[in-house]
Amino acid sequence: MNSLVGILGGMGPGATVDAMQKLIKNTPAYRDQDHIPMIAVSIPDIPDRTQCILQHSASPLDKMLQYMKILENAGAECIIIPCNTAHYWFNELKQQCRAEMISIIDVTCQAIRNANTTRVGLLATTATVTARIYQDNLINDDIECYTPDEADQHQVMESIYAYKSGNIAGAYSMLSPVKDRLLQAGVEKIILGCTELPLILEQEVKTTPQYYVDATEELIKKTVEWYFTHSPRNNIAA
Amino acid sequence: MNSLVGILGGMGPGATVDAMQKLIKNTPAYRDQDHIPMIAVSIPDIPDRTQCILQHSASPLDKMLQYMKILENAGAECIIIPCNTAHYWFNELKQQCRAEMISIIDVTCQAIRNANTTRVGLLATTATVTARIYQDNLINDDIECYTPDEADQHQVMESIYAYKSGNIAGAYSMLSPVKDRLLQAGVEKIILGCTELPLILEQEVKTTPQYYVDATEELIKKTVEWYFTHSPRNNIAA
Numbered sequence: 075m076n077s078l079v080g081i082l083g084g085m086g087p088g089a090t091v092d093a094m095q096k097l098i099k100n101t102p103a104y105r106d107q108d109h110i111p112m113i114a115v116s117i118p119d120i121p122d123r124t125q126c127i128l129q130h131s132a133s134p135l136d137k138m139l140q141y142m143k144i145l146e147n148a149g150a151e152c153i154i155i156p157c158n159t160a161h162y163w164f165n166e167l168k169q170q171c172r173a174e175m176i177s178i179i180d181v182t183c184q185a186i187r188n189a190n191t192t193r194v195g196l197l198a199t200t201a202t203v204t205a206r207i208y209q210d211n212l213i214n215d216d217i218e219c220y221t222p223d224e225a226d227q228h229q230v231m232e233s234i235y236a237y238k239s240g241n242i243a244g245a246y247s248m249l250s251p252v253k254d255r256l257l258q259a260g261v262e263k264i265i266l267g268c269t270e271l272p273l274i275l276e277q278e279v280k281t282t283p284q285y286y287v288d289a290t291e292e293l294i295k296k297t298v299e300w301y302f303t304h305s306p307r308n309n310i311a312a
Numbered sequence: 313m314n315s316l317v318g319i320l321g322g323m324g325p326g327a328t329v330d331a332m333q334k335l336i337k338n339t340p341a342y343r344d345q346d347h348i349p350m351i352a353v354s355i356p357d358i359p360d361r362t363q364c365i366l367q368h369s370a371s372p373l374d375k376m377l378q379y380m381k382i383l384e385n386a387g388a389e390c391i392i393i394p395c396n397t398a399h400y401w402f403n404e405l406k407q408q409c410r411a412e413m414i415s416i417i418d419v420t421c422q423a424i425r426n427a428n429t430t431r432v433g434l435l436a437t438t439a440t441v442t443a444r445i446y447q448d449n450l451i452n453d454d455i456e457c458y459t460p461d462e463a464d465q466h467q468v469m470e471s472i473y474a475y476k477s478g479n480i481a482g483a484y485s486m487l488s489p490v491k492d493r494l495l496q497a498g499v500e501k502i503i504l505g506c507t508e509l510p511l512i513l514e515q516e517v518k519t520t521p522q523y524y525v526d527a528t529e530e531l532i533k534k535t536v537e538w539y540f541t542h543s544p545r546n547n548i549a550a
Binding site for chain 1: 314316322323324325326328329332333336341342343344345346347349350351352353354355356357358359360382385386387473476477478
């Protein structure tokens with residue numbers, strides 16, 4: 075078996091599947107056997123990340139560590155987490171992880187820098203925004219990071235919870251005007267900094283990709299790159 | 313954690329993700345934490361199932377057993393395999409598995425019986441057709457099982473390999489006339505008896521669901537039923 079990629083998922087389950095789908099789509103493959111070996115743990119009883127950060131409710135860390143160990147024990151050599159808010163605990167997870175880990179925040183911020191963007195908008199959970207997970211990463215590069223006002227941010231969070239509850243149309247109608255206002259405010263690109271957002275704005279990302287940086291997509295591109303660096307004998311892309 | 317579902321996947325990777333997506337869609341859930349805990353192993357270096365059955369090339373059994381053990385060791389209590397052809401080895405896998413296993417063939421044939429269908433068409437890999445995996449299961453119920461003629465069956469197999477190679481449009485254009493001919497021959501329903509087929513015929517299954525029995529969907533419905541029988545404290549469907 076070539077290098078195994080582990081996906082610490084379930085936050086939420088739909089975003090986990092989206093990450094796997096994107097891993098498949100980003101792999102040059104002509105038959106099953108060319109694809110990247112992956113193992114995904116999607117055990118969604120991990121406590122709500124946003125509620126923990128904002129309201130100091132139960133921490134998701136212990137469960138995340140427990141499920142990360144399942145991936146390690148199965149032989150995962152690189153572990154990714156398709157949940158932006160969970161990266162609040164990234165360093166604590168990394169410290170206890172024998173496998174390599176790729177940060178969705180780092181790769182997304184790098185994509186912003188590579189695109190020479192100077193004014194970005196951020197759509198993310200209220201916890202990701204409040205904890206300044208993205209803003210602090212971009213601050214040294216003179217990249218201005220616009221976030222929605224309080225009412226709009228509330229609507230973003232409601233949209234994410236609506237999507238998680240299966241109300242896809244409701245999620246879209248809440249989110250769409252907020253992204254319009256960010257674009258009208260003059261941002262060049264919007265970071266989709268919560269893994270539910272590229273699912274809610276799927277059509278927009280397809281039709282006007284120049285306006286969006288999909289954090290899940292950036293994470294996956296880096297993971298594919300990691301794989302082909304570590305499994306040269308399977309490198310059909312070469 | 314509630315009862316954990318294990319998915320022995322990678323045959324192919326797209327079908328694995330489709331099964332996970334269908335598990336999410338078939339679960340009544342209002343937040344991440346309501347979803348069914350799952351672990352999916354998608355390590356696609358398992359030798360080609362069809363080539364083994366038809367040409368006696370390398371057997372996929374050892375790798376399937378190895379990856380099934382990963383799921384068992386992670387605590388999976390029920391294991392499913394979203395690949396019809398792999399069920400040629402179902403009994404051998406089941407004999408060595410401590411967890412419960414649900415057969416995609418058994419649940420799909422039961423769905424055919426429940427629908428009081430007497431004339432079904434079968435679209436599947438040439439190995440599944442030749443090994444009579446479906447036909448022998450239905451023979452005692454006076455259900456006639458129509459399979460494509462040799463040229464059409466060749467086209468079905470080419471369509472499946474095309475899909476696996478990423479040629480989605482080509483896969484559709486090869487498969488579509490074959491399903492038309494089966495329907496014109498008077499079958500009431502077509503078994504989509506290879507987990508790539510509901511992906512290739514996605515639009516048809518959406519617009520004319522009465523003509524299709526999607527084996528993946530049947531497997532998942534039974535898995536959801538298994539879960540809510542075994543994790544009563546999480547039964548929000550009750």
